Every structure is written in structure tokens, then in C-alpha cells.
Amino acid sequence: MSDSGFFSFIADNLKDFWLFTGFANATYEHFIMIAVGLIFLYLAIKKDFEPLLLIPIGFGILIGNIPFKADAGLEIGIYEQGSVLNILYQGVREGWYPPLIFLGIGAMTDFSALISNPKLILVGAAAQFGIFGAYIIALLIGFEPNQAAGIAIIGGADGPTAIFLSSKLSPNLLGAIAVSAYSYMACVPLIQPPIMRLFTTKKERLIRMRPARQVSHTEKILFPIIGLLLTCFVVPSGLPLLGMLFFGNLLKESGCTRRLADTAAGPMTDVITILLGMTVGASTQASEFLTASTLGVFFLGFCAFIIATASGVLFVKFFNLFLKTGNKMNPLIGNAGVSAVPMSARISQNLGLEYDPTNYLLMHAMGPNVAGVIGSAVAAGVLLGFLG
Amino acid sequence: MRKRSFGLFVLLVLIVGDFSYCQTKGLCxxxxxxxxxxxxxxxxxxxxxxxxxxxxxxxxxxxxxxxxxxxxxxxxxxxxxxxxxxxxxxxxxxxxxxxxxxxxxxxxxxxxxxxxxxxxxxxxxxxxxxxxxxxxxxxxxxxxxxxxxxxxxxxxxxxxxxxxxxxxxxxxxxxxxxxxxxxxxxxxxxxSNVKITKFKEKDPIGISMAITAMSVVFFALILLYSAFKVTGKIGENVLRKNAMKARGITDKEMAKEKLVGHESGEYYAAIAMALHEYQNNIHDVEETLLTIQRTKRNYSPWSSKIYTLRHVPKR
Known part of the structure; x- marks a missing residue:
């Protein structure tokens, strides 16, 4: 072999190699998405915006937007069948991560605030107006009913439910819906307080709620059993989510399955959260994600959050008209009807403390907050039943 | 014992047999x-x-x-x-x-x-x-x-x-x-998806869906509310009875006056916290000595790499 032939062979190899690098395959869309991923990481690490969600999603966005030669069949992209990322993404696409997350939520949630004051359940129901308000707007914009339902469920502020429903009704919008749902959930400290202030007077913000009564062990055990039977008999299509939620709660409350409850609430939820967050982030591959419909999804998600928060707050005010003095509820807990647990309850607490440093609303807000989880799962079941 | 085992076996056979039939029942x-x-x-x-x-x-x-x-x-x-x-x-x-x-x-x-x-x-x-x-x-x-x-x-x-x-x-x-x-x-x-087409035709702006679905959500949660209102009342009665028994009160009116069994969760949380602190020996005064004298730092295995290395096999 002559020298020139040898060097041209090496040059050809390097040229081929160059074609496989990210630099050769990068487009401006990739850089936009990488910038989005970096913003997510910045918000999570520097601003402490729900780091447990935003770090896996933000890093997932970076993973999903490394440019590569798509037609080389390297089986590395999340949308290439058989790739590792694609296998991990199955849990999102087939909708089996969300019920597992719900199992964990059930195992770590104390429903006693709700059991001691059952009328808080209705606040959780009222906040679901956000879902159906967004559904109407989505139809007016021109989305199909199934797509509108998938997008509207973002208003439930419940990431797993949003993923579960969109994987069934509008799989092509799954990535956008999941990222939108989790982004807005992380942004509830920014979105909700102005709306809560707008719809309440100073006097209402100072309302002190009656302390919760003591809840017996038997009541806590009965809650998941009765809850499952009643809700799933009405909406069987919510079974995967509600079944797992109440099962997890029974593991916690039974008192004799502590190991299982600890595993469900701890290591299992952590593993699924890591996989879910990372794959949802990676599913935002620029070519699939940067479309006009994604912008629509984000706009509608925002509308859904606003409507849900406003309807929760307004419902409490409406409910107060029928309650005796001393039994009235502080409307600042209305925002917690969206099921971003426990972020939205924490916002009620912080805002309450802002106006009265001795008025602790956290446990009262946890009532509508966990009712919101049940309510959004029921709403998802209804939508799935109607449009699935 | 034998009879019981045989009974269980027969039951198992029947269940398995029925299950396999249930599977093929879906054919037509x-x-x-x-x-x-x-x-x-x-x-x-x-x-x-x-x-x-x-x-x-x-x-x-x-x-x-x-x-x-x-x-x-x-x-x-x-x-x-x-x-x-x-x-x-x-x-x-x-x-x-x-x-x-x-x-x-x-x-x-x-x-x-x-x-x-x-x-x-x-x-x-x-x-x-x-x-x-x-x-x-x-x-x-x-x-x-x-x-x-x-x-x-x-x-x-x-x-x-x-x-x-x-x-x-x-x-x-x-x-x-x-x-x-x-x-x-x-x-x-x-x-086409019949359900979606029907919704597109009959409910183009989603009002009907919103009303129906919200009614179902409210219905499901009102059911829960009613159930827990009832169980709550029963639970409260049981708690009051137990509290009356513990305090030796027999008169219901007196129990009502003294709010027996109506203690808030905060009351119990304070007791639980005090017990927790007592049992875990949690106290404000630490057993640490503050000194200006130079203290010699003892050898710590945490800072030694030797403990993290693999040992040479013994001959």
C-alpha cells in the first residue's frame, strides 16, 4: 500500500467519523433544547425549584438532544426500537410508571387531614375545573377531543396522571404534555400566589381554621378500602391509578407491612422517579418536540393551572357562605386542590404565614391536596372512559 | 387431614379447569x-x-x-x-x-x-x-x-x-x-374512533363533556365525603366513649361540657413530641466541652485510604 493510499484511508476514516459526531449532525433546534435543559438544571440547583423533578428532566433533555446520525441505525435514540433509552421509555409510553408512582404516593401520604375534615374533599373536586376549562379552550384552538383531553389533564397538576392519560389518548403529544405538566408543577410557587391574592381579601386570608380532630387507626385503615371501592365503582377506568394509590396507603396504615410501605414510599418511588424524569426529558428530542403543537400544549397547560387554582380558591369562598362562623375555611387552601403534592399545600402555608405568622395552614391544605390527587385520577378515568 | 388435602386438590382442579375454559370463552x-x-x-x-x-x-x-x-x-x-x-x-x-x-x-x-x-x-x-x-x-x-x-x-x-x-x-x-x-x-x-367522532359532532366546544365529567368527579368525591362523614361520626363516638371510660365519666352531658374526646390533633402531637424527646434523650444541652487548649487529633480510619483498598491475599 502506498503512503498516499494509507493517508487517504485514514482521512476517509476521520471524515466518516466526523459524520457520526454530534457537531456534524447538530441543528439549531438541538441547541435550543440543550439551552432549555440547562435552564431546568439551573432552576433546580440554584433556585431550588423541585430539584427531584427538574434535575432528572433537565438532564434527560440534554441526553435526548445530543445530535447523532439518525439514519445510521445505532440504536441509541429514545425513539429507536431496541435502544436502551427506548426500553426505559416503555414505562412512560405504555403507562406503567405512573401507577407505580401512585403506589409510592399512597404509601407516603397521610390522609388524616382529609379524614378529619371530609368537606376538604370537595375543594379537591372543585379544582378539577382547571382540567375541563383547558379542555374547552383546547377544542376552541382546534385540537381533537382526544388530544384536548390529554392536554387538559395538565390542569390536574399531577404528572403521573398526565402521562398515564396522554399515553392512552394522545401518545404523539406525550413528551410535550409530560414536560409541560412537570414544569408547571415545579413553577407552582410562581403561578399560584398572584392568583390566590387576586381572588381573596385580606380578611379572608386571616381566617383561622379549626384544628383537625384526632383520627383513629381504624378510620385510617378504612380510608383506602372505602376510597377504592367507592371511586372505582364509579370510574373503573381510573383503576390503575386509584387502585395503586389506595393500595400504597393501606400498606402504610395497616401497621403490619412497614417494610413494604417503606420500600414503596422510598427506594421504589425514587427509582421510578429517576427513570420517569430522565426518559420524559429525553423524549423531548428536538425533531419530535419543537413543533407548533408543543407551544399549544404549554399555553393550555398554563391556562389549566390558572383555572384550577382560581376555581379552588373561589369554591372555598362559595362554600364559606354556607358555613357557620368558626367553621369557615381559609380560601388560601383552595389552590391546594390541584394535586401537586405537597408543593401547593406548602404555598398555602407560606402565604398564610405571610399575613399571620401564627396561622399554620399546612395540614388543612393537605386535605384538598390529597383530594386533588384522587380527583384528578377520577377525572382522568372519566376522560379515558369517554374518549378511550 | 387427607380429606382436607383431597378437597383442596379437587377445588384446585375445578378452578384451573374453569380458568382454562374462561380463557377460551372469549373465542367465537x-x-x-x-x-x-x-x-x-x-x-x-x-x-x-x-x-x-x-x-x-x-x-x-x-x-x-x-x-x-x-x-x-x-x-x-x-x-x-x-x-x-x-x-x-x-x-x-x-x-x-x-x-x-x-x-x-x-x-x-x-x-x-x-x-x-x-x-x-x-x-x-x-x-x-x-x-x-x-x-x-x-x-x-x-x-x-x-x-x-x-x-x-x-x-x-x-x-x-x-x-x-x-x-x-x-x-x-x-x-x-x-x-x-x-x-x-x-x-x-x-x-375512525367512533367515540371521538361523536364528541366532535355533538359537543364541538366541550361544554357537555365539562358538565358531565365534573358531575362524575363531584359525584365520586361526594360519595367519599358522605362515607367519611359517617365513619368520622362513628369514630368520634368511639373515641369519646373510650375517653369517658378512661376518665371515669359516665354522664354524657358532663363529657360534652368538658369536651372529652374532642382534643385536637395538636394536643396529641405535643404529647407525642414530649415522649419522643424523653425516650430518645434529646435535650438542648450538648455534652461537648468548649476549650481553647490545643487538642491533638487522633488518627481516624475515615481519612486513611488504606482501609478502602483491597487486601493482599494471605498465602
């Missing part, structure tokens, strides 16, 4: 063609009569060891299972045709030439007369489905109007324009 005869002149061809390139079986369920069903027959003699209730089995064609095991995916089909050729493959039956169909066709479970006794096919013209089929739904009745397809013979595929071609 969906479409039949008795005279195939120019319709679909088999794997030998021949036009043969065929029977289409549909899996109505949402999981795979293996049809292996089930029986297909056109012999009405099997209806005789006095026949033993083995006699009945001998009169029918057993669908062999280990063939791809036998495992039917959810809501899918498999086709059997009624050409009386079973040696041509597992999906070729050992009987044929008579196009000039009506044909009774039955599908039996693997036990040879349980009838899964049967149909009497009327005499059909060439290239016409007798099919369920809607796949797997008997209540919608049967029709002859291919006779008039607009009806198509559909071997190995849906009898009705669904080119």
Missing part, C-alpha cells in the same frame, strides 16, 4: 364461507371454504387442543367425552395459527385435507345445504360457540354484523354491493 365463530370460487387462497394456492375464529378478548388466547366440527352427532348428551372427541377435529398444538392475539382472527380451511397443515380441517362444508359448525373446548364437552350457516352462493360469506357481537346478528356478505367478504380481518372496517 365470526365468519364462514362455504363455497370459495375466487375468494382468498390457501397456502397451496387453492380456493377452499373457510371458517374464521375471532378472539373477542383483550389478551392472547391459545386455541390449541380445542375442537372444530360440523358433525351434529356430538350434541348427543349420552356420549362420553372420548367418543365426542373422536368425532371432531382437534386443533394441534405448537402452531402460530393457534395463538390468537387480542381482538384478532385466525382462519381454518374446511377442505378435509388435514395433512396439508394444522389449519386445514378434516371436514369440508356443503355449499348447497346449511352447515352446522361448532367450536368445543379442550375437554371436548364444553361448547364454546356454534352457528348454523345457511346455503350460500359462491364467494358469499355468513358473518357477524359486528365482530364478536352476537346480539347484532348475522348477515350474508358479498351478495349485495356495499358488503364485503372479509377473511382474517374485521367484518366492519373502523376508519
Amino acid at each position: 365463530i365470526n365468519e364462514v364461507m362455504t363455497k370459495n370460487a375466487s375468494n382468498v387462497i390457501d397456502d397451496y394456492g387453492l380456493h377452499q371454504p373457510w371458517i374464521e375464529i375471532f378472539n373477542t378478548s383483550f389478551s392472547n388466547i391459545d386455541i390449541k387442543s380445542c375442537f372444530l366440527t360440523n358433525n351434529k352427532a356430538v350434541l348427543n348428551p349420552h356420549l362420553a367425552a372420548t367418543q365426542r372427541m373422536a368425532m371432531m377435529y382437534m386443533i394441534p398444538k405448537g402452531d402460530v395459527y393457534s395463538n390468537i392475539p387480542p381482538r384478532q382472527f385466525t382462519l381454518f380451511w374446511a377442505d378435509a385435507m388435514p395433512k396439508r397443515g394444522n389449519n386445514h380441517l378434516d371436514f369440508s362444508l356443503d355449499s348447497n345445504h346449511s352447515n352446522w359448525i361448532a367450536l368445543y373446548d379442550a375437554n371436548g364437552v364444553t361448547l364454546i360457540d356454534s352457528v348454523t350457516v345457511p346455503p350460500l352462493k359462491a364467494d358469499c360469506s355468513f358473518a357477524l354484523r359486528k365482530d364478536g357481537i352476537k346480539s347484532q346478528g348475522w348477515e350474508i356478505k358479498g351478495l349485495k354491493t356495499g358488503t364485503y367478504v372479509t377473511p382474517n380481518t374485521n367484518n366492519v372496517t373502523l376508519d
Whole structure:
């Protein structure tokens, strides 16, 4: 072999190699998405915006937007069948991560605030107006009913439910819906307080709620059993989510399955959260994600959050008209009807403390907050039943 | 003990037997063609009569060891299972045709030439007369489905109007324009999601959906509210009774006055916190000595790398 032939062979190899690098395959869309991923990481690490969600999603966005030669069949992209990322993404696409997350939520949630004051359940129901308000707007914009339902469920502020429903009704919008749902959930400290202030007077913000009564062990055990039977008999299509939620709660409350409850609430939820967050982030591959419909999804998600928060707050005010003095509820807990647990309850607490440093609303807000989880799962079941 | 074990065994056999029947219960005869002149061809390139079986369920069903027959003699209730089995064609095991995916089909050729493959039956169909066709479970006794096919013209089929739904009745397809013979595929071609199309037509801006769905959400949660209102009342009564017993109060009025059993959760939380602190010896004063004297730092294994290295094996 002559020298020139040898060097041209090496040059050809390097040229081929160059074609496989990210630099050769990068487009401006990739850089936009990488910038989005970096913003997510910045918000999570520097601003402490729900780091447990935003770090896996933000890093997932970076993973999903490394440019590569798509037609080389390297089986590395999340949308290439058989790739590792694609296998991990199955849990999102087939909708089996969300019920597992719900199992964990059930195992770590104390429903006693709700059991001691059952009328808080209705606040959780009222906040679901956000879902159906967004559904109407989505139809007016021109989305199909199934797509509108998938997008509207973002208003439930419940990431797993949003993923579960969109994987069934509008799989092509799954990535956008999941990222939108989790982004807005992380942004509830920014979105909700102005709306809560707008719809309440100073006097209402100072309302002190009656302390919760003591809840017996038997009541806590009965809650998941009765809850499952009643809700799933009405909406069987919510079974995967509600079944797992109440099962997890029974593991916690039974008192004799502590190991299982600890595993469900701890290591299992952590593993699924890591996989879910990372794959949802990676599913935002620029070519699939940067479309006009994604912008629509984000706009509608925002509308859904606003409507849900406003309807929760307004419902409490409406409910107060029928309650005796001393039994009235502080409307600042209305925002917690969206099921971003426990972020939205924490916002009620912080805002309450802002106006009265001795008025602790956290446990009262946890009532509508966990009712919101049940309510959004029921709403998802209804939508799935109607449009699935 | 033996009797109990035997009883359990019998129960298990019954359950397993019933379960396997439950699985095949999802099968049905969906479409039949008795005279195939120019319709679909088999794997030998021949036009043969065929029977289409549909899996109505949402999981795979293996049809292996089930029986297909056109012999009405099997209806005789006095026949033993083995006699009945001998009169029918057993669908062999280990063939791809036998495992039917959810809501899918498999086709059997009624050409009386079973040696041509597992999906070729050992009987044929008579196009000039009506044909009774039955599908039996693997036990040879349980009838899964049967149909009497009327005499059909060439290239016409007798099919369920809607796949797997008997209540919608049967029709002859291919006779008039607009009806198509559909071997190995849906009898009705669904080119859109009926539910979504209906919602688009009847509820274009979603008001009806919003009202209906919110009503369901409220209904479900009002049910929960009512249930927990009742259990809460019962729970409160039990708590009050226990508290009265513990304090030795018998008069209900007095208990009401003293708010017995109405202590808030905060009250109990404070007691629990105090107990927790007491039991875990948590206190504000730490047992640490503050000094300005120089203290010699002792060797700490945490800072030594040697402990994290693998040991050299002993000889």
C-alpha cells in the first residue's frame, strides 16, 4: 500500500467519523433544547425549584438532544426500537410508571387531614375545573377531543396522571404534555400566589381554621378500602391509578407491612422517579418536540393551572357562605386542590404565614391536596372512559 | 387431614379447569364461507371454504387442543367425552395459527385435507345445504360457540354484523354491493374512533363533556365525603366513649361540657413530641466541652485510604 493510499484511508476514516459526531449532525433546534435543559438544571440547583423533578428532566433533555446520525441505525435514540433509552421509555409510553408512582404516593401520604375534615374533599373536586376549562379552550384552538383531553389533564397538576392519560389518548403529544405538566408543577410557587391574592381579601386570608380532630387507626385503615371501592365503582377506568394509590396507603396504615410501605414510599418511588424524569426529558428530542403543537400544549397547560387554582380558591369562598362562623375555611387552601403534592399545600402555608405568622395552614391544605390527587385520577378515568 | 388435602386438590382442579375454559370463552365463530370460487387462497394456492375464529378478548388466547366440527352427532348428551372427541377435529398444538392475539382472527380451511397443515380441517362444508359448525373446548364437552350457516352462493360469506357481537346478528356478505367478504380481518372496517367522532359532532366546544365529567368527579368525591362523614361520626363516638371510660365519666352531658374526646390533633402531637424527646434523650444541652487548649487529633480510619483498598491475599 502506498503512503498516499494509507493517508487517504485514514482521512476517509476521520471524515466518516466526523459524520457520526454530534457537531456534524447538530441543528439549531438541538441547541435550543440543550439551552432549555440547562435552564431546568439551573432552576433546580440554584433556585431550588423541585430539584427531584427538574434535575432528572433537565438532564434527560440534554441526553435526548445530543445530535447523532439518525439514519445510521445505532440504536441509541429514545425513539429507536431496541435502544436502551427506548426500553426505559416503555414505562412512560405504555403507562406503567405512573401507577407505580401512585403506589409510592399512597404509601407516603397521610390522609388524616382529609379524614378529619371530609368537606376538604370537595375543594379537591372543585379544582378539577382547571382540567375541563383547558379542555374547552383546547377544542376552541382546534385540537381533537382526544388530544384536548390529554392536554387538559395538565390542569390536574399531577404528572403521573398526565402521562398515564396522554399515553392512552394522545401518545404523539406525550413528551410535550409530560414536560409541560412537570414544569408547571415545579413553577407552582410562581403561578399560584398572584392568583390566590387576586381572588381573596385580606380578611379572608386571616381566617383561622379549626384544628383537625384526632383520627383513629381504624378510620385510617378504612380510608383506602372505602376510597377504592367507592371511586372505582364509579370510574373503573381510573383503576390503575386509584387502585395503586389506595393500595400504597393501606400498606402504610395497616401497621403490619412497614417494610413494604417503606420500600414503596422510598427506594421504589425514587427509582421510578429517576427513570420517569430522565426518559420524559429525553423524549423531548428536538425533531419530535419543537413543533407548533408543543407551544399549544404549554399555553393550555398554563391556562389549566390558572383555572384550577382560581376555581379552588373561589369554591372555598362559595362554600364559606354556607358555613357557620368558626367553621369557615381559609380560601388560601383552595389552590391546594390541584394535586401537586405537597408543593401547593406548602404555598398555602407560606402565604398564610405571610399575613399571620401564627396561622399554620399546612395540614388543612393537605386535605384538598390529597383530594386533588384522587380527583384528578377520577377525572382522568372519566376522560379515558369517554374518549378511550 | 387427607380429606382436607383431597378437597383442596379437587377445588384446585375445578378452578384451573374453569380458568382454562374462561380463557377460551372469549373465542367465537365470526365468519364462514362455504363455497370459495375466487375468494382468498390457501397456502397451496387453492380456493377452499373457510371458517374464521375471532378472539373477542383483550389478551392472547391459545386455541390449541380445542375442537372444530360440523358433525351434529356430538350434541348427543349420552356420549362420553372420548367418543365426542373422536368425532371432531382437534386443533394441534405448537402452531402460530393457534395463538390468537387480542381482538384478532385466525382462519381454518374446511377442505378435509388435514395433512396439508394444522389449519386445514378434516371436514369440508356443503355449499348447497346449511352447515352446522361448532367450536368445543379442550375437554371436548364444553361448547364454546356454534352457528348454523345457511346455503350460500359462491364467494358469499355468513358473518357477524359486528365482530364478536352476537346480539347484532348475522348477515350474508358479498351478495349485495356495499358488503364485503372479509377473511382474517374485521367484518366492519373502523376508519375512525367512533367515540371521538361523536364528541366532535355533538359537543364541538366541550361544554357537555365539562358538565358531565365534573358531575362524575363531584359525584365520586361526594360519595367519599358522605362515607367519611359517617365513619368520622362513628369514630368520634368511639373515641369519646373510650375517653369517658378512661376518665371515669359516665354522664354524657358532663363529657360534652368538658369536651372529652374532642382534643385536637395538636394536643396529641405535643404529647407525642414530649415522649419522643424523653425516650430518645434529646435535650438542648450538648455534652461537648468548649476549650481553647490545643487538642491533638487522633488518627481516624475515615481519612486513611488504606482501609478502602483491597487486601493482599494471605498465602
